[in-house]
Amino acid sequence: MKKTRNSTTPTTGGGGATTAMRVIVPLQGVVQGRGGLFLGSVIPCALFYFLQLYLKGRGGRKSDDPPAPPESSPSETHLPEVSTLHRVHSRLLLSPRGTNGPAQVSSRANAISKQVDGPYYVGLKRSVDDPYDEMNNPDGVIQLGMAENRLSLDMVQEWLAEHTRESIICQDLSISGIAAYQSFDGLMELKVVVAGFMSQVMEKPQFFNPAQIVLTAGATPAIEILSFCLADPGNAFLVPSPYYPDLDRDVKWRTGVEIVSVPCRSADNFSLSTTALDRAFNQAKKRGLKVRGIIISNPSNPVGILYNREMLYSLLDFATDKNIHIISNEIFAGSTHGSEEFVSMAEIIDTEDFDRNRVHIVYGLSKDISLPGFGIGVIYTFNENVLSAAKKLARFSPVSSPTQRLLISMLSHTKFVQRFIKINRERVRRMYYLFVGGLKLLGIECTKSNGGFYCWADMSCLIRSYSEKGELELWEKLLNVAKVNATPGSSCHCVEPGWFQLCFSTLREKDIPVVVERIRKISETCISRS
Amino acid sequence: MAIEIEKPTVGLSKVAVSDTHGEDSPYFAGWKAYDEDPYDELCNPSGVIQMGLAENQVSFDLLEQYLEKHSEATNWGNRTSGFRDNALFQDYHGLQTFRKAMACFMEQIRGGRAKFNPNRVVITAGATAANELLTFILADPGDALLIPTPYYPGFDRDLRWRTGVKIVPVHCDSSNNFEITPQALEAAYNEAESMNIKVRGVLITNPSNPLGATIKRSTLEEILEFVTSKNIHLVSDEIYSGSTFSGEEFVSVAEVLEAQNYKDSERVHIVYSLSKDLGLPGFRVGTIYSYNDKVVTTARRMSSFTLISSQTQQLLASMLLDETFTANYIKTNRERLKKRYQMIIDGLRNSGIECLKGNAGLFCWMNLSPLLEEPTKESELILWKSMLHEVKLNISPGSSCHCSDPGWFRVCFANMSEQTLQVALTRIHDFMDRRKAMKTSN
Numbered sequence: 001m002k003k004t005r006n007s008t009t010p011t012t013g014g015g016g017a018t019t020a021m022r023v024i025v026p027l028q029g030v031v032q033g034r035g036g037l038f039l040g041s042v043i044p045c046a047l048f049y050f051l052q053l054y055l056k057g058r059g060g061r062k063s064d065d066p067p068a069p070p071e072s073s074p075s076e077t078h079l080p081e082v083s084t085l086h087r088v089h090s091r092l093l094l095s096p097r098g099t100n101g102p103a104q105v106s107s108r109a110n111a112i113s114k115q116v117d118g119p120y121y122v123g124l125k126r127s128v129d130d131p132y133d134e135m136n137n138p139d140g141v142i143q144l145g146m147a148e149n150r151l152s153l154d155m156v157q158e159w160l161a162e163h164t165r166e167s168i169i170c171q172d173l174s175i176s177g178i179a180a181y182q183s184f185d186g187l188m189e190l191k192v193v194v195a196g197f198m199s200q201v202m203e204k205p206q207f208f209n210p211a212q213i214v215l216t217a218g219a220t221p222a223i224e225i226l227s228f229c230l231a232d233p234g235n236a237f238l239v240p241s242p243y244y245p246d247l248d249r250d251v252k253w254r255t256g257v258e259i260v261s262v263p264c265r266s267a268d269n270f271s272l273s274t275t276a277l278d279r280a281f282n283q284a285k286k287r288g289l290k291v292r293g294i295i296i297s298n299p300s301n302p303v304g305i306l307y308n309r310e311m312l313y314s315l316l317d318f319a320t321d322k323n324i325h326i327i328s329n330e331i332f333a334g335s336t337h338g339s340e341e342f343v344s345m346a347e348i349i350d351t352e353d354f355d356r357n358r359v360h361i362v363y364g365l366s367k368d369i370s371l372p373g374f375g376i377g378v379i380y381t382f383n384e385n386v387l388s389a390a391k392k393l394a395r396f397s398p399v400s401s402p403t404q405r406l407l408i409s410m411l412s413h414t415k416f417v418q419r420f421i422k423i424n425r426e427r428v429r430r431m432y433y434l435f436v437g438g439l440k441l442l443g444i445e446c447t448k449s450n451g452g453f454y455c456w457a458d459m460s461c462l463i464r465s466y467s468e469k470g471e472l473e474l475w476e477k478l479l480n481v482a483k484v485n486a487t488p489g490s491s492c493h494c495v496e497p498g499w500f501q502l503c504f505s506t507l508r509e510k511d512i513p514v515v516v517e518r519i520r521k522i523s524e525t526c527i528s529r530s
Numbered sequence: 531m532a533i534e535i536e537k538p539t540v541g542l543s544k545v546a547v548s549d550t551h552g553e554d555s556p557y558f559a560g561w562k563a564y565d566e567d568p569y570d571e572l573c574n575p576s577g578v579i580q581m582g583l584a585e586n587q588v589s590f591d592l593l594e595q596y597l598e599k600h601s602e603a604t605n606w607g608n609r610t611s612g613f614r615d616n617a618l619f620q621d622y623h624g625l626q627t628f629r630k631a632m633a634c635f636m637e638q639i640r641g642g643r644a645k646f647n648p649n650r651v652v653i654t655a656g657a658t659a660a661n662e663l664l665t666f667i668l669a670d671p672g673d674a675l676l677i678p679t680p681y682y683p684g685f686d687r688d689l690r691w692r693t694g695v696k697i698v699p700v701h702c703d704s705s706n707n708f709e710i711t712p713q714a715l716e717a718a719y720n721e722a723e724s725m726n727i728k729v730r731g732v733l734i735t736n737p738s739n740p741l742g743a744t745i746k747r748s749t750l751e752e753i754l755e756f757v758t759s760k761n762i763h764l765v766s767d768e769i770y771s772g773s774t775f776s777g778e779e780f781v782s783v784a785e786v787l788e789a790q791n792y793k794d795s796e797r798v799h800i801v802y803s804l805s806k807d808l809g810l811p812g813f814r815v816g817t818i819y820s821y822n823d824k825v826v827t828t829a830r831r832m833s834s835f836t837l838i839s840s841q842t843q844q845l846l847a848s849m850l851l852d853e854t855f856t857a858n859y860i861k862t863n864r865e866r867l868k869k870r871y872q873m874i875i876d877g878l879r880n881s882g883i884e885c886l887k888g889n890a891g892l893f894c895w896m897n898l899s900p901l902l903e904e905p906t907k908e909s910e911l912i913l914w915k916s917m918l919h920e921v922k923l924n925i926s927p928g929s930s931c932h933c934s935d936p937g938w939f940r941v942c943f944a945n946m947s948e949q950t951l952q953v954a955l956t957r958i959h960d961f962m963d964r965r966k967a968m969k970t971s972n
Contacts, residue, residue: 004850007786077693103763103797106730217655221835229546233671249834254692267731292541296532323540352581356811358540389546393692396659397835400842401812 084402084476100127108254118473120145120245123485132483132511142515143504145485147244147301147367147454151505152424152433156369159416184395186215186376190404194378198363201334201421202344214390215404216378219364221397222377223250223295226360228393229386230325231257231292237327238262238280238294239344241270242456242492242499244301252297260284260291263495270303270447272296274314279499281322293325293358294318299332299342299451302492306340309348316354327357334421337429349382355407356382365407367453368424374403401460428453428505431512433505438516442523453505457486460498462523471497477525482518534563550691557582557930558912564924579954582924584699584739584892585945586773586809588870589863622834624653628843631850632817636802638856639772644784649834652818652829654845657769657803660816661688661733667828668763669695669730675765676700676718676732676841678710680931680938682739689733689883692863698722704897704935707886708741710734710749715756715970731763731797732756737780737890738938739771740931742871744774747781754786754798763797772807772860773944774890775868784907787821795821800954804846806892809865813842845867867892867944870951877955881962882937892944896925899937910936923954 123145132140152219191210198208214221233256241261251259262280284291299309302379319326328345336342349359359382366375376399378389436446436455463470468490475488489499560582569577626842633646678700700718700913704710722729736745766783774780787795800819805811820826857936886895902909907929914927928938
């Protein structure tokens with residue numbers, strides 16, 4: 001029987017999983033090699049056209065003097081370097097006096113700036129500083145820690161190449177809309193196509209009402225806005241663990257809201273049980289924390305399992321019983337690849353008689369169409385009051401209008417969208433099987449998952465001591481020796497040591513043997529637990 | 531008969547139900563009236579003219595023209611090194627070229643009198659986000675920022691709503707042209723102290739919104755002295771710095787710091803945005819420039835909640851790094867704004883209305899206090915209503931800006947054509963004539 005670690009034991013050094021807040025910033029939008037050059041050229045050009053149109057709509061006289069050719073930029077100025085962070089204990093430290101000089105910053109800022117950057121962030125940084133490239137940097141770090149989908153960028157490139165011109169002259173683009181004062185929660189035209197996209201992606205004719213959508217600059221602010229709306233400082237959300245590291249930042253950092261994790265175990269294939277939910281709820285109560293809601297991701301991240309109908313009903317029953325909210329983050333809905341069907345919360349709410357006011361769905365385009373910096377977040381809620389508040393709060397995280405225009409055009413091309421979704425799914429499935437198969441050759445088993453472009457691997461056979469410490473040792477070996485960046489389960493608050501999330505969506509097929517070989521090399525130096 | 535047991539509705543947070551968003555105030559009510567009945571020269575000549583929106587439309591043609599000239603040169607070609615940068619940046623740091631472009635542009639606006647280091651530039655999706663972010667970083671819930679009145683109505687929402695931070699006003703009045711005095715700062719600080727509220731900083735807007743005037747160098751020095759003596763922060767929102775009517779009159783806090791060799795500068799933070807100076811509000815581009823390393827690092831991480839797409843950054847970077855274009859734009863924009871300002875001032879003067887002497891911004895600060903029945907906020911709102919419903923002009927009442935002297939109004943002049951402005955001035959003239967006639971007949 002597997003031991004579980006005590007998640008409240010404080011650790012030192014390389015940053016273990018604790019209940020302290022963690023600053024983990026994803027490094028999204030890294031496009032390497034294929035796609036980067038082309039997209040880097042086409043998209044800004046497309047945006048220039050949109051900018052022109054935007055301005056034409058606002059009117060203006062022509063000036064007489066043509067501008068001269070561009071000159072070179074001025075020389076660099078030198079001011080003090082930004083200081084590096086200090087590594088301290090991973091416990092939350094609040095210094096009453098502050099150490100940053102005369103005027104202090106808030107305790108919020110203080111706490112974060114003293115945090116150790118956990119493995120998740122360290123690994124991502126290393127991958128960016130020393131990225132693998134088949135030709136130019138064959139010894140570089142292979143990135144398996146970023147859930148970004150590069151598998152289908154070529155299709156987006158193709159669309160852009162064919163349609164940029166057309167989109168510009170297209171009559172449907174109403175420029176006068178941009179000239180007037182705009183609401184911050186996104187253009188209605190974009191909401192309409194996003195609603196359509198969501199429906200297509202979920203493979204069911206599920207109707208999403210554009211009027212219930214709030215658009216934000218990515219899923220990160222979408223989650224934070226919902227946290228602000230549904231909970232007060234000192235309240236808590238229940239979150240099944242393991243959960244993705246960014247959630248700590250998105251939910252807790254500025255809101256003052258807590259996360260109480262609901263541990264899921266390998267014995268149950270990491271699926272959520274109502275018993276565990278109940279237990280966590282009562283524990284929270286004992287700690288004096290008022291639970292305001294449950295946050296799930298479906299398909300789940302980092303494990304990749306889908307919630308079936310029964311589980312969703314149980315969740316809703318539980319939420320009704322306790323009179324709390326449910327946030328369902330369905331951002332990986334377009335990356336399902338197994339035999340199980342994906343069921344959205346929207347479908348359940350539609351067909352069953354639950355109180356709609358407690359259900360909120362988060363979605364986003366950054367996973368399914370991983371264009372760097374095109375991440376749009378979606379809050380989809382049935383609750384009028386939440387909708388009204390979220391619309392106003394979107395002013396702090398609005399989407400740029402050129403970006404909106406480009407997406408409106410792209411998502412309106414139904415044929416492209418259909419083809420994209422279908423082929424993307426096939427590629428995700430193929431990569432999943434190839435990757436899992438490759439790991440199997442090393443004796444590494446993965447949880448059977450049906451969604452997301454990552455796998456949840458049991459690498460406990462490779463760790464020396466069956467503990468968080470052992471797991472982190474393996475993580476360091478993987479990163480520094482094998483030059484493979486994977487996310488350790490402890491960063492995801494997993495109660496069982498030895499699990500790692502490996503994202504395969506930034507790889508090409510031929511990279512898989514390279515990864516497998518590198519892991520094999522270090523596994524020979526690992527003592528397996530017998 | 532069975533008694534229905536009412537199910538308890540699922541609760542929301544205080545943030546969600548609070549009205550700190552302020553959208554029920556006159557400032558926003560006027561906008562609604564405009565939305566319902568917008569002026570159009572041909573189709574709705576008797577509609578409401580929007581003078582409550584500080585947007586800059588006077589220099590669009592310059593931007594259009596730039597793009598027409600440069601769309602071929604931009605990025606279709608072989609700038610491989612540029613693409614690599616675009617492809618491989620870390621998102622919350624922002625594109626290096628874009629940060630450099632913002633730093634250069636900010637230097638140009640200040641006539642090269644202050645230097646900006648691109649590594650201190652933090653990118654946000656708009657100045658609204660930048661101000662909120664700084665508030666999260668500099669103050670804890672329950673703390674306060676001191677803000678000189680009158681101030682931009684949006685601050686009540688942007689700085690307080692989610693942060694839980696309070697605003698304590700620093701009262702300025704017409705007796706000295708609404709200038710900020712050390713006495714007023716001291717009084718506000720003491721008021722906060724007496725309520726057991728911890729003051730964390732002073733926030734100024736320079737050039738001022740709604741006054742439309744720059745802050746004098748000596749005043750900036752006094753403010754710096756004040757914040758240093760209290761060991762608190764200073765946030766200078768310089769969002770209108772490119773909209774001064776002449777290049778020389780604007781003094782940025784950056785210049786004052788440079789003159790004193792950046793001594794004690796870790797308490798100073800500047801907010802900027804391209805929405806006003808370049809007239810690109812839809813692009814949502816804002817920055818925080820901080821002289822404090824910790825603030826820069828923390829603000830960068832927090833900007834994850836408010837990112838600008840890399841494509842927007844790249845697009846604007848090219849434009850802002852084109853110094854010939856920017857130099858010409860800044861100069862021409864200033865001239866046009868000055869001309870507009872003159873037009874509205876003259877027009878108002880012909881109607882017997884005086885304004886505060888202004889030298890910047892997209893609006894003027896108009897004095898209608900002689901028209902008030904009584905020198906009260908209520909009278910001001912009555913006058914505001916008649917301006918809105920009778921004269922069909924949406925202007926912003928001073929009370930929305932927390933002005934202690936009733937009867938002042940902010941009137942925007944850059945978000946419309948010259949023809950529309952003329953129509954507005956005619957309406958005001960007629961309105962004043964009617965009032966004069968009424969008075970003489972009484």
